[in-house]
Amino acid sequence: MTESWKEDCKCYGIFSESDLKRIEETASCAISIHSVFLTIRELKYLTPYKRFLIHEYGNVILIYLATLFLNVFAIALALNRKFFLKDTGRKLSHLDNQLHVGHGDLPAPSFEEEDDHHVA
Numbered sequence: 001m002t003e004s005w006k007e008d009c010k011c012y013g014i015f016s017e018s019d020l021k022r023i024e025e026t027a028s029c030a031i032s033i034h035s036v037f038l039t040i041r042e043l044k045y046l047t048p049y050k051r052f053l054i055h056e057y058g059n060v061i062l063i064y065l066a067t068l069f070l071n072v073f074a075i076a077l078a079l080n081r082k083f084f085l086k087d088t089g090r091k092l093s094h095l096d097n098q099l100h101v102g103h104g105d106l107p108a109p110s111f112e113e114e115d116d117h118h119v120a
Contacts (some may be wrong), residue, residue, distance in 0.1 A: 015023070046053065054061075
């Protein structure tokens with residue numbers, strides 16, 4: 001954010017950054033929901049033709065929705081891997097090095113204890 005809006009805003013300082021982000025997300029959701037309901041209202045004239053449209057174009061609509069779902073899923077997966085799994089390999093190799101040296105916080109697994117528990 002630029003600093004110029006802070007001078008003009010009378011409520012600056014009342015809300016924290018997390019509050020402003022929450023307000024922004026809420027407004028975005030409200031606008032999205034409003035857009036969906038507006039679209040539904042505008043397409044109400046298609047109601048009498050519902051059976052015909054589903055019978056004639058049902059397969060095409062289903063293929064489109066499946067493709068849309070896969071694309072959205074692929075984008076979400078790519079973004080997840082890009083932002084939330086950043087430096088995972090480096091962190092895991094660091095943990096592996098600590099465990100091999102013996103300075104790790106995690107205790108080494110004991111195979112003797114596991115064998116005692118599985119004996120019938």
